[in-house]
Amino acid sequence: MSTIPTDSTRRRLLAAATTLGVAPWLLSACARTAGAPAATAGRSTSAVRRRLGPLEVFPIGLGVQWHPSGPQGVVDLYQSRTTRQGGVALIQRATDLGVNFFDTAEVYGPFMSEELLGEALQGSRRERAVISTKFGFNMDLATGQRRPGVNSRPEHVRRAVEGQLRRLRTDRIDLLYQHRVDPAVPIEDVVGTIKGLIRQGKVLHYGLSEPGLQTVRRAHREHPVAVIQNEYSMLYRGPEAQVLPLCEELGIGFVPWSPLGMGFLAGNVSATSRFGQQDFRAAVPRFAPDALPANMALADLVKTWAARKNVTPVQLSLAWLTAQKPWIVPIPGTTNVAHLEENVAAAAITFSTAELKELNAAVAAIPIRGARLSKPVLDATGVEAPPKR
Numbered sequence: 001m002s003t004i005p006t007d008s009t010r011r012r013l014l015a016a017a018t019t020l021g022v023a024p025w026l027l028s029a030c031a032r033t034a035g036a037p038a039a040t041a042g043r044s045t046s047a048v049r050r051r052l053g054p055l056e057v058f059p060i061g062l063g064v065q066w067h068p069s070g071p072q073g074v075v076d077l078y079q080s081r082t083t084r085q086g087g088v089a090l091i092q093r094a095t096d097l098g099v100n101f102f103d104t105a106e107v108y109g110p111f112m113s114e115e116l117l118g119e120a121l122q123g124s125r126r127e128r129a130v131i132s133t134k135f136g137f138n139m140d141l142a143t144g145q146r147r148p149g150v151n152s153r154p155e156h157v158r159r160a161v162e163g164q165l166r167r168l169r170t171d172r173i174d175l176l177y178q179h180r181v182d183p184a185v186p187i188e189d190v191v192g193t194i195k196g197l198i199r200q201g202k203v204l205h206y207g208l209s210e211p212g213l214q215t216v217r218r219a220h221r222e223h224p225v226a227v228i229q230n231e232y233s234m235l236y237r238g239p240e241a242q243v244l245p246l247c248e249e250l251g252i253g254f255v256p257w258s259p260l261g262m263g264f265l266a267g268n269v270s271a272t273s274r275f276g277q278q279d280f281r282a283a284v285p286r287f288a289p290d291a292l293p294a295n296m297a298l299a300d301l302v303k304t305w306a307a308r309k310n311v312t313p314v315q316l317s318l319a320w321l322t323a324q325k326p327w328i329v330p331i332p333g334t335t336n337v338a339h340l341e342e343n344v345a346a347a348a349i350t351f352s353t354a355e356l357k358e359l360n361a362a363v364a365a366i367p368i369r370g371a372r373l374s375k376p377v378l379d380a381t382g383v384e385a386p387p388k389r
């Protein structure tokens with residue numbers, strides 16, 4: 001799926017890199033996607049950072065959402081696979097490439113993704129990393145068994161964080177999210193619990209994932225919300241209407257989840273793709289047989305623009321996100337080191353104002369058929385916490 005970089009592409013990337021203050025290794029990473037020598041690991045990348053609320057991170061993060069597959073394997077929601085050892089090596093490769101922002105959750109695995117992230121980052125890598133993880137689904141915290149619904153009761157949150165610190169092999173969580181708003185617990189009580197953890201030094205900042213807008217305002221009044229994490233990509237532009245303006249107003253950073261549209265924007269899906277029951281997309285309306293043929297117009301647009309910019313569709317999709325606001329940091333998930341290198345290299349790609357306007361308009365002109373999530377999953381998004389009495 002990579003396009004071969006021509007000399008003019010390299011020149012353009014060099015120009016972009018110079019503007020961004022990007023280290024030369026990033027260009028090597030770009031070239032690597034087309035079979036050139038691998039990026040050199042371990043170079044200083046301190047210049048390549050952007051603000052994410054109170055944090056400073058590399059413009060592209062890494063999503064670590066893996067589940068066990070056999071005794072030594074891991075699998076993502078879309079059936080991409082590697083081994084546990086391969087997962088650890090991939091995270092370490094990410095840190096060597098300058099990535100310092102990692103996203104995971106206790107429910108991913110459950111527990112396994114946090115364990116592998118902790119294993120990969122132990123030692124000096126931990127000092128360079130910004131670890132974000134999430135609590136909030138209703139789980140047996142001893143066994144990881146999932147129960148229906150969510151749970152943000154204060155005692156449950158405090159116990160969850162103890163397990164997370166242990167699995168992540170760290171004494172602090174840089175960014176702790178409530179994974180979904182609990183309709184039974186006032187957000188003031190959740191934030192109050194997190195403030196206690198912050199006072200103890202166990203948590204540094206907190207965020208909310210897929211929250212209701214009033215809940216964000218209430219939470220922010222108790223203690224500043226650092227980051228909101230919602231689905232956002234060229235395939236789903238929902239946050240543009242209200243969530244991004246709210247982030248701008250309150251100075252909150254924004255992290256798009258599924259920034260590659262669950263692989264769709266990478267060109268991994270065709271009009272005739274069908275998904276097995278284990279694949280999360282099997283229950284997602286926009287990937288249904290009646291929706292896919294219409295939605296392929298977007299994949300085609302991305303390919304056309306990628307060719308025009310001499311980058312890959314994935315790189316175009318990630319760069320489109322980072323171009324929307326200087327405080328947006330996508331967290332693409334991958335099990336594949338070559339894909340990781342391709343994704344990281346998107347940090348060097350820029351758009352002119354005219355290009356971005358034209359691309360935004362072209363994306364907006366393509367109606368996407370089918371909801372972004374199945375109804376039960378969708379029902380847990382945009383929830384407002386109950387009032388504090």
Ligand SMILES: NC(=O)c1ccc[n+]([C@@H]2O[C@H](COP(=O)([O-])OP(=O)(O)OC[C@H]3O[C@@H](n4cnc5c(N)ncnc54)[C@H](OP(=O)(O)O)[C@@H]3O)[C@@H](O)[C@H]2O)c1
Pocket residue numbers: 062063064065076077078079080081103104179209210229230256257258259260261262263264266268314331332333334335336338339340342343
């Ligand atoms: N807050 C929330 O509720 C929530 C929900 C979902 C996800 N998340 C977070 O968001 C992260 C990313 O989301 P996601 O994994 O759902 O979706 P995504 O990043 O949009 O897509 C991931 C898929 O794209 C493929 N891919 C990645 N880079 C590629 C490349 N360069 N070329 C070809 N294919 C590529 C991956 O396959 P390969 O492994 O083969 O590369 C993987 O199957 C997760 O890891 C998780 O941390 C949060």
